[in-house]
Amino acid sequence: MIPATLNGYLFLSVALFAIGLLGVLIRRNTLVVFMCLELMLVASTLALVAFSRFNGTMDGNVFVFFILTVAAAEVAVGLALIVALFRKRQTIQIDELNTLKH
Amino acid sequence: MSDLLFNVFAVFTLATAAGVVLNRNAVNAALCLMLSLVGVAGLFVGLEAYLLAFLVLLVYAGAIVALFLFIVMLLDTRGDPRPTLHKLPILARILAIGLVAAGVASFLTRGQLPSPDPASVPALGGTLKLYAYQLFTTYLLPVQVLGFLLLIAMLGVIVLSKKFEGLEDIK
Numbered sequence: 193m194i195p196a197t198l199n200g201y202l203f204l205s206v207a208l209f210a211i212g213l214l215g216v217l218i219r220r221n222t223l224v225v226f227m228c229l230e231l232m233l234v235a236s237t238l239a240l241v242a243f244s245r246f247n248g249t250m251d252g253n254v255f256v257f258f259i260l261t262v263a264a265a266e267v268a269v270g271l272a273l274i275v276a277l278f279r280k281r282q283t284i285q286i287d288e289l290n291t292l293k294h
Numbered sequence: 295m296s297d298l299l300f301n302v303f304a305v306f307t308l309a310t311a312a313g314v315v316l317n318r319n320a321v322n323a324a325l326c327l328m329l330s331l332v333g334v335a336g337l338f339v340g341l342e343a344y345l346l347a348f349l350v351l352l353v354y355a356g357a358i359v360a361l362f363l364f365i366v367m368l369l370d371t372r373g374d375p376r377p378t379l380h381k382l383p384i385l386a387r388i389l390a391i392g393l394v395a396a397g398v399a400s401f402l403t404r405g406q407l408p409s410p411d412p413a414s415v416p417a418l419g420g421t422l423k424l425y426a427y428q429l430f431t432t433y434l435l436p437v438q439v440l441g442f443l444l445l446i447a448m449l450g451v452i453v454l455s456k457k458f459e460g461l462e463d464i465k
Contacts, residue, residue, distance in 0.1 A: 196300035196340060197409035203401070204304045204337070208311055215315035223320050223366055227327045230358065231311055234334050234350070241419065245341040248415040254428045256346050260353050261440050265447035267358050271365045272454040278369050285371075 201242035208235035222274050222284040226267075233263050296412075300340055307333030320371060324362045331355040343419035 194200045215228030237256045244252030278284050313326035331354045338347035418424050
Protein backbone atom coordinates (compact mmCIF):
# COMPACT_ATOMS: atom_id res chain seq x y z
CA MET A 193 0.00 0.00 0.00
CA ILE A 194 1.36 3.41 -0.97
CA PRO A 195 1.23 6.01 1.87
CA ALA A 196 -0.62 9.24 1.08
CA THR A 197 2.48 11.43 0.91
CA LEU A 198 3.46 14.09 -1.60
CA ASN A 199 5.36 11.47 -3.59
CA GLY A 200 2.33 9.21 -3.69
CA TYR A 201 0.11 11.96 -5.06
CA LEU A 202 2.74 13.00 -7.60
CA PHE A 203 3.18 9.41 -8.75
CA LEU A 204 -0.58 9.10 -9.18
CA SER A 205 -0.64 12.38 -11.11
CA VAL A 206 2.14 11.21 -13.42
CA ALA A 207 0.37 7.89 -14.00
CA LEU A 208 -2.91 9.64 -14.81
CA PHE A 209 -1.11 12.01 -17.19
CA ALA A 210 0.61 9.08 -18.89
CA ILE A 211 -2.70 7.25 -19.36
CA GLY A 212 -4.18 10.39 -20.91
CA LEU A 213 -1.19 10.80 -23.21
CA LEU A 214 -1.44 7.16 -24.25
CA GLY A 215 -5.08 7.74 -25.13
CA VAL A 216 -4.22 10.82 -27.18
CA LEU A 217 -1.63 8.81 -29.10
CA ILE A 218 -3.49 5.57 -29.81
CA ARG A 219 -7.15 6.52 -30.13
CA ARG A 220 -8.58 7.39 -33.53
CA ASN A 221 -11.85 9.03 -32.52
CA THR A 222 -11.44 12.80 -32.13
CA LEU A 223 -13.96 12.92 -29.27
CA VAL A 224 -12.12 10.27 -27.27
CA VAL A 225 -8.80 12.02 -27.95
CA PHE A 226 -10.38 15.15 -26.53
CA MET A 227 -11.57 13.27 -23.43
CA CYS A 228 -8.03 12.01 -22.88
CA LEU A 229 -6.78 15.61 -23.12
CA GLU A 230 -9.17 16.48 -20.30
CA LEU A 231 -7.75 13.59 -18.31
CA MET A 232 -4.26 15.08 -18.72
CA LEU A 233 -5.50 18.47 -17.51
CA VAL A 234 -7.07 16.88 -14.43
CA ALA A 235 -3.82 15.04 -13.70
CA SER A 236 -1.96 18.35 -13.67
CA THR A 237 -4.52 19.89 -11.30
CA LEU A 238 -4.03 16.93 -8.95
CA ALA A 239 -0.29 17.69 -8.79
CA LEU A 240 -1.00 21.37 -8.13
CA VAL A 241 -3.40 20.64 -5.27
CA ALA A 242 -0.98 18.14 -3.74
CA PHE A 243 1.89 20.67 -3.83
CA SER A 244 -0.38 23.26 -2.28
CA ARG A 245 -1.49 20.96 0.50
CA PHE A 246 1.96 19.75 1.48
CA ASN A 247 3.60 23.18 1.31
CA GLY A 248 0.86 25.10 3.10
CA THR A 249 0.30 27.61 0.28
CA MET A 250 -2.79 28.75 -1.60
CA ASP A 251 -1.30 29.41 -5.04
CA GLY A 252 -1.73 25.90 -6.40
CA ASN A 253 -5.36 25.81 -5.33
CA VAL A 254 -6.07 29.14 -7.00
CA PHE A 255 -4.36 27.94 -10.17
CA VAL A 256 -6.73 24.99 -10.26
CA PHE A 257 -9.54 27.53 -10.41
CA PHE A 258 -8.03 29.05 -13.53
CA ILE A 259 -7.37 25.64 -15.09
CA LEU A 260 -11.01 24.67 -14.53
CA THR A 261 -12.19 27.83 -16.26
CA VAL A 262 -9.83 27.42 -19.20
CA ALA A 263 -10.81 23.75 -19.51
CA ALA A 264 -14.49 24.66 -19.68
CA ALA A 265 -13.84 27.23 -22.41
CA GLU A 266 -11.58 24.80 -24.24
CA VAL A 267 -14.18 22.04 -24.23
CA ALA A 268 -16.84 24.39 -25.57
CA VAL A 269 -14.62 25.61 -28.43
CA GLY A 270 -13.20 22.16 -29.15
CA LEU A 271 -16.58 20.47 -29.36
CA ALA A 272 -17.85 23.27 -31.61
CA LEU A 273 -14.84 22.65 -33.86
CA ILE A 274 -15.52 18.91 -33.92
CA VAL A 275 -19.18 19.48 -34.80
CA ALA A 276 -18.19 21.92 -37.56
CA LEU A 277 -15.69 19.38 -38.84
CA PHE A 278 -18.31 16.63 -38.83
CA ARG A 279 -20.70 18.84 -40.77
CA LYS A 280 -18.09 19.46 -43.42
CA ARG A 281 -16.47 16.03 -43.70
CA GLN A 282 -19.06 13.61 -42.26
CA THR A 283 -16.36 11.92 -40.18
CA ILE A 284 -14.40 12.53 -36.99
CA GLN A 285 -11.93 9.67 -37.36
CA ILE A 286 -8.40 11.07 -37.27
CA ASP A 287 -7.18 8.74 -40.01
CA GLU A 288 -9.62 10.26 -42.48
CA LEU A 289 -8.88 13.87 -41.54
CA ASN A 290 -5.56 14.11 -43.33
CA THR A 291 -6.00 17.01 -45.73
CA LEU A 292 -3.13 18.98 -44.23
CA LYS A 293 -0.84 15.97 -44.53
CA HIS A 294 -0.84 15.83 -48.33
CA MET B 295 -7.32 5.56 7.30
CA SER B 296 -6.34 8.35 4.93
CA ASP B 297 -3.77 6.01 3.37
CA LEU B 298 -6.47 3.43 2.72
CA LEU B 299 -8.78 6.04 1.17
CA PHE B 300 -5.93 7.38 -0.94
CA ASN B 301 -5.18 3.91 -2.29
CA VAL B 302 -8.82 3.10 -2.96
CA PHE B 303 -9.41 6.35 -4.84
CA ALA B 304 -6.07 6.08 -6.67
CA VAL B 305 -6.84 2.60 -7.97
CA PHE B 306 -10.39 3.63 -8.86
CA THR B 307 -9.18 6.73 -10.73
CA LEU B 308 -6.48 4.90 -12.66
CA ALA B 309 -8.76 1.97 -13.54
CA THR B 310 -11.52 4.19 -14.87
CA ALA B 311 -8.95 6.35 -16.70
CA ALA B 312 -7.70 3.20 -18.40
CA GLY B 313 -11.34 2.54 -19.24
CA VAL B 314 -11.48 5.88 -21.10
CA VAL B 315 -8.51 4.85 -23.22
CA LEU B 316 -9.48 1.22 -23.83
CA ASN B 317 -13.24 1.45 -24.31
CA ARG B 318 -14.11 1.27 -27.97
CA ASN B 319 -17.50 2.85 -27.52
CA ALA B 320 -17.36 6.65 -27.11
CA VAL B 321 -20.37 6.71 -24.76
CA ASN B 322 -18.73 4.22 -22.42
CA ALA B 323 -15.50 6.23 -22.59
CA ALA B 324 -17.37 9.39 -21.54
CA LEU B 325 -19.01 7.56 -18.63
CA CYS B 326 -15.62 6.18 -17.57
CA LEU B 327 -14.25 9.73 -17.72
CA MET B 328 -17.02 10.82 -15.35
CA LEU B 329 -16.15 8.06 -12.88
CA SER B 330 -12.49 8.97 -13.10
CA LEU B 331 -13.32 12.59 -12.29
CA VAL B 332 -15.35 11.44 -9.30
CA GLY B 333 -12.24 9.60 -8.13
CA VAL B 334 -10.15 12.76 -8.58
CA ALA B 335 -12.72 14.68 -6.53
CA GLY B 336 -12.32 12.07 -3.80
CA LEU B 337 -8.56 12.60 -3.88
CA PHE B 338 -9.12 16.35 -3.57
CA VAL B 339 -11.19 15.67 -0.44
CA GLY B 340 -8.26 13.63 0.84
CA LEU B 341 -6.08 16.70 0.26
CA GLU B 342 -8.63 18.79 2.19
CA ALA B 343 -9.46 20.96 -0.82
CA TYR B 344 -13.21 20.62 -0.39
CA LEU B 345 -14.21 23.51 -2.59
CA LEU B 346 -12.11 22.23 -5.49
CA ALA B 347 -13.56 18.74 -5.09
CA PHE B 348 -17.04 20.21 -5.32
CA LEU B 349 -16.06 22.30 -8.35
CA VAL B 350 -14.54 19.32 -10.15
CA LEU B 351 -17.76 17.38 -9.61
CA LEU B 352 -19.87 20.32 -10.72
CA VAL B 353 -17.88 21.60 -13.70
CA TYR B 354 -16.08 18.51 -14.99
CA ALA B 355 -18.25 15.55 -14.04
CA GLY B 356 -21.44 17.55 -14.45
CA ALA B 357 -21.14 20.05 -17.26
CA ILE B 358 -18.22 18.88 -19.38
CA VAL B 359 -19.06 15.17 -19.43
CA ALA B 360 -22.69 16.01 -20.16
CA LEU B 361 -21.49 18.13 -23.08
CA PHE B 362 -19.33 15.26 -24.31
CA LEU B 363 -22.24 12.81 -24.09
CA PHE B 364 -24.47 15.26 -25.90
CA ILE B 365 -22.00 15.63 -28.77
CA VAL B 366 -21.44 11.84 -28.94
CA MET B 367 -25.18 11.33 -29.31
CA LEU B 368 -25.40 14.16 -31.84
CA LEU B 369 -22.65 12.87 -34.09
CA ASP B 370 -23.70 9.21 -33.84
CA THR B 371 -20.29 7.72 -34.55
CA ARG B 372 -19.64 4.03 -34.96
CA GLY B 373 -17.46 2.06 -32.58
CA ASP B 374 -13.74 2.57 -32.97
CA PRO B 375 -11.59 -0.05 -34.63
CA ARG B 376 -9.28 -1.71 -32.14
CA PRO B 377 -6.25 0.50 -31.44
CA THR B 378 -3.23 -0.87 -33.23
CA LEU B 379 0.43 -0.56 -32.33
CA HIS B 380 1.98 -2.80 -34.97
CA LYS B 381 2.93 0.04 -37.34
CA LEU B 382 5.87 1.05 -35.12
CA PRO B 383 9.34 0.11 -36.28
CA ILE B 384 11.27 -2.15 -33.92
CA LEU B 385 13.84 0.54 -33.12
CA ALA B 386 11.12 2.96 -31.99
CA ARG B 387 9.64 0.27 -29.74
CA ILE B 388 12.97 -0.46 -28.05
CA LEU B 389 13.62 3.27 -27.63
CA ALA B 390 10.17 3.87 -26.13
CA ILE B 391 10.43 0.95 -23.69
CA GLY B 392 13.91 2.09 -22.66
CA LEU B 393 12.76 5.66 -22.08
CA VAL B 394 9.77 4.57 -20.00
CA ALA B 395 11.94 2.22 -17.94
CA ALA B 396 14.53 4.96 -17.39
CA GLY B 397 11.79 7.40 -16.38
CA VAL B 398 10.21 5.00 -13.87
CA ALA B 399 13.60 4.00 -12.47
CA SER B 400 14.71 7.62 -12.00
CA PHE B 401 11.38 8.45 -10.41
CA LEU B 402 11.64 5.60 -7.94
CA THR B 403 15.29 6.17 -7.02
CA ARG B 404 15.92 9.91 -7.30
CA GLY B 405 12.51 11.54 -7.55
CA GLN B 406 11.72 11.55 -3.83
CA LEU B 407 10.69 14.98 -2.61
CA PRO B 408 10.71 15.74 1.11
CA SER B 409 7.14 15.14 2.20
CA PRO B 410 6.14 16.90 5.41
CA ASP B 411 3.58 15.40 7.71
CA PRO B 412 0.18 16.76 6.58
CA ALA B 413 -0.82 17.41 10.17
CA SER B 414 2.06 19.89 10.61
CA VAL B 415 1.08 21.96 7.55
CA PRO B 416 -2.04 24.14 7.65
CA ALA B 417 -4.70 22.96 5.18
CA LEU B 418 -5.36 26.29 3.53
CA GLY B 419 -7.41 24.78 0.73
CA GLY B 420 -10.29 24.06 3.05
CA THR B 421 -11.28 27.64 3.79
CA LEU B 422 -13.36 29.49 1.23
CA LYS B 423 -12.32 32.89 2.55
CA LEU B 424 -8.73 32.41 1.45
CA TYR B 425 -9.76 31.66 -2.13
CA ALA B 426 -11.78 34.84 -2.29
CA TYR B 427 -8.96 36.83 -0.72
CA GLN B 428 -6.40 35.54 -3.22
CA LEU B 429 -8.70 35.93 -6.22
CA PHE B 430 -9.48 39.55 -5.38
CA THR B 431 -5.97 40.66 -4.43
CA THR B 432 -3.00 38.78 -5.89
CA TYR B 433 -4.82 37.22 -8.84
CA LEU B 434 -7.20 40.03 -9.73
CA LEU B 435 -5.66 40.64 -13.16
CA PRO B 436 -5.76 36.93 -14.17
CA VAL B 437 -9.41 36.82 -13.13
CA GLN B 438 -10.18 39.74 -15.44
CA VAL B 439 -8.20 38.15 -18.27
CA LEU B 440 -10.09 34.88 -17.76
CA GLY B 441 -13.38 36.71 -17.99
CA PHE B 442 -12.25 38.16 -21.29
CA LEU B 443 -11.12 34.70 -22.43
CA LEU B 444 -14.56 33.27 -21.68
CA LEU B 445 -16.15 36.07 -23.69
CA ILE B 446 -13.87 35.35 -26.65
CA ALA B 447 -14.57 31.61 -26.37
CA MET B 448 -18.31 32.29 -26.37
CA LEU B 449 -18.03 34.47 -29.47
CA GLY B 450 -15.84 31.84 -31.14
CA VAL B 451 -18.34 29.08 -30.48
CA ILE B 452 -21.17 31.20 -31.89
CA VAL B 453 -19.18 31.96 -35.05
CA LEU B 454 -18.17 28.30 -35.44
CA SER B 455 -21.57 26.77 -34.97
CA LYS B 456 -23.88 29.30 -36.61
CA LYS B 457 -24.52 29.06 -40.30
CA PHE B 458 -24.20 32.50 -41.84
CA GLU B 459 -26.36 32.61 -44.93
CA GLY B 460 -26.46 35.48 -47.35
CA LEU B 461 -23.26 36.93 -45.94
CA GLU B 462 -20.87 35.64 -48.59
CA ASP B 463 -20.24 39.14 -49.90
CA ILE B 464 -18.96 40.19 -46.49
CA LYS B 465 -16.57 37.27 -46.31
